[in-house]
Amino acid sequence: MKPIKKSTPASALPELQILVTVRAAAEHTGLTEKAIRRKIEDCIWLETIEYSRTPTGQIFIDLQAVARWQRGQRRL
Numbered sequence: 001m002k003p004i005k006k007s008t009p010a011s012a013l014p015e016l017q018i019l020v021t022v023r024a025a026a027e028h029t030g031l032t033e034k035a036i037r038r039k040i041e042d043c044i045w046l047e048t049i050e051y052s053r054t055p056t057g058q059i060f061i062d063l064q065a066v067a068r069w070q071r072g073q074r075r076l
Contacts, residue, residue, distance in 0.1 A: 005027075018063040019052070026059035037060065045069065049076065 026033045039045045040059065047053065050065045068074055 013019060017065075021062040022059055022061060025063065025066065028063055029066055046076075049074065 020028065022033050022036050025031070025036055031034075036045075037059075040047075040051055045051055045066070049062070050060050050069055051059055053059055060066075065075075
């Protein structure tokens with residue numbers, strides 16, 4: 001009989017980032033593209049937390065970080 005392997009609890013696994021374009025983030029969050037860009041411009045969303053930029057300047061939104069922000073549970 002083989003020993004039973006314990007699985008790693010989900011809370012112990014690292015959280016994967018789901019990075020999407022501003023357009024896709026607008027579809028998923030219910031915010032407009034303009035509202036998303038305004039949150040970035042006004043520093044409401046923080047770079048490397050809710051969004052990141054590629055070396056060419058393209059913006060990608062972290063949907064999980066935005067969901068935490070919407071619930072008031074931002075992780076710094």
